[in-house]
Amino acid sequence: MSAQVCQACGASNEPSATACRVCGRALSREAAAAAAGLPTPAGYPSPSYVVGLPVAPEAVHRTSWTNLLGLVAALVLVLTAGGIGVALIAGHFAGNGQTAGIAGSSNQGSSSRLATFVPQGQTESNAALSVVLPPGWSVSAVNGETITLTDPDGTGSLTVGSGRSSQAQSAQQNRDAIDRYYEGKYPDTAPCPGSQDAPGILNGADGLFWTLCFTVTTGAQSFPGACALFSGATSDGGVYYLVEELTARDNLQNFVAEAAPVVESIHWNLS
C-alpha cells in the first residue's frame, strides 16, 4: 500500500496512519478505515462495559506490597550487618593510628625558637612570606598571601598563608574561622581522634596547633582526609599566619614528617 499524502500540508504519512504526523489533521477517512482493516465500532456501548469476555483477566501486578516492603527491609538489614562487619574488619587491620601535629614547632607554650634546618633548594616567596623548597617539591599555586606546595609523591599539599586581617582577630578567632571553613566544605569535619590542641610558636609567630579529620569529596569520589593546622596572629590581631598540611588520614604522620623541613624554612615577612 502506498504512502498517504495529507490534503492539508502535503506531508507523506504511513499507509496505516489516520492523522497526519506533521499537522495532526485527519487523513482520508476511507483510506484510514481501509488501511486499519477494522470496522470502527459505531454505536458501541460504554467502553467500561465488556461483554462476552470468556476468562477473567490475570492480575495486573506481580509484586505484592508486602513483598516489596519486605525486600526493602531485607536489603536494609543485610547491608547494615555488612556495613558494620566491614567497619569492624577494616578497623581491626588498621590498628591505632597516631595523629601528628605540625612538626618543627614548639608545642610546649614556651617562647623558645627551635634551631632550624634550612633545606637546600629553590626559594618561593610572595609579599607576605618565603619558603625554601627541597628537591622534588613543587609549587601548585601562588598569590599575594598564599603559597601552596605539593610533595614529590603528590600525596598531599602544604599551604602557607599570611596577610593583613580585614579586622583584628586573635589566633583563637582565626582558628575558629578556619574550623567553620572546613565544616562548611567537609560536613563531617571533627578533631582527629587522639589529637590535642596546643598553643605554640612557629618560626616566631604565636598561635595554635591542632588537627582536623574529615571526608574529602571531589566529584563522586570520597577520601578520608586530615589536616594538621597552625593558626597565628600578631598581638594586635592585624596580621594572620596560617599553615595547613592536607593529606590522606592514614598518611598524616608521614606527610608531617616529610614537610617538616619546608615548614622550618618559612620566613614571615609581615609582623
Place this chain on the structure above:
Amino acid sequence: MRCDHCVQDVPDGVFCTICGAHQGASTEVGDPKLRLNRYAAHPSEHVAQPAIFTTLFPHLGHHKVHEFRWAFFVGLACILLLYAAGLITAAILVSAFLVPTLYLIYLYEAQVYRDEPATVLGFTLGGGIAIGIVVTLIERLVSHPFQSAGNPLGGVAVDVGGVLLVGLVIPVVEEVLKTIPALILPRRVAFPETVDGLVLGIAAGLGFSLAQALIGFSSVLAALPPHVAPGNWIFVLVTLAVLQPLLQGSATGLIVAAVWRYRRGRLDRREIGAIALAVIAHIAFATGTEVLRDAAVDSLFILAWQGAVVGAVLIAVRYLLHHSLLEEAAHMGYADTVCPGCHLRIVGSGFCPHCGTALSAAPNTVKRMRRPRKEAPGSTGRRT
C-alpha cells in the same frame, strides 16, 4: 462518539482511544490534543511535574506507584535511622543500593525484559555496573583530592583545574560510556518503543551509579569505625541515596530514549535537545557542586542546586516520553484489555477512554492479555 481532533468514530469516553485527545476540554488548560496537563503515562499529573516515580517507573499504574513510593520512603527512613545511630558505614551502603534495588524490582514487576531477563538485565544493570567500576577506578587515579586546602583567612579560591576535570571532562565521558550497555543490547527489535529505551537506559545509569558509589566511597567504608558521630553526614547521604542515582539514571535514560526515537525515524529538535540537556545537566550538577563546595557554601544550598538540576532532567524525560507515547500508542489496534491506570476492563486502542493512560506504557503482563478485536460486540459493523 466522534473524536474532536482525529475525527474518528471511537468508543465513548473522556479521551479518544486512538489519539488520546481529551474530549470536550476547553483550551484554557492548553491544547487538548497535546494534553500537556495530562501526562500520557499518568494522566493525573502535568507533564512538567518533576515527579520521580511516575517519570522513571512509567509502566507502574496509579495504584502500584504508591506502593513503590512508600517502599522508597521506608528505605529513606531506614537511612535516617542509621545516620542518627551513627552507623554511617551501613547508611552509605543502604544509600548506594536503595534506588537500584527498587528499579530491579520494578523491572520484574513490569517485565520490561519480556522473556529475556538474563540478557536484558545483564546488559543494562550489569553493563552499567561494569562500566561504572572501570570508569570510577580511572577517575580515582586521575583525581587529586589533596591538591589544595585553600586559604580560609585569605579569601575563597576555586580550583579551576579541578573544576574543569571533575565538572566538565568526567561528566561528558560518563554520559558517553553509560549509554553503551543499553545501545548494544542484542535483539533490540524486541523492544521497539521509546518507553522501552528509556527504561533500559535508566537501568544502565543506575547500575553505573551503584558501582560509582561503592568504588568512590571504598576508602571511607574502610576507614570509618562502625560508629561515628553523625555530624553532617546527612548531606552526603541525601546526595548518595537520592540525587546522584536520579541524575545518573535519568540522564542516561534520556539519551537512550532519544536514540530509540532516532531509530524509529524521529530526529527532531526534541530528541537533539534531550541529548544536549542530559549532558549539560550532568555538567551543571558536577560543576555547581564543586564550585559551591570550594567556596564553602552551606551544604543545604548544594543540595538545593543538585535537586534543581535533577528536577529539570526529570521534566525533560517526561516531555520526551509524553510525546513519544502520544505518537506510538496511536498505532495500536483495538483490543480487550485492562487499563493499568484505572484498572477498568475496556475495549480500547492506544489510550484508555476513561483516564487517558497510554496503553503502550502498560506492564508486559497487561500487553500479553490484550485480545485484539476486529468487531466489537453489539456493533453493526458499519464503516464510516
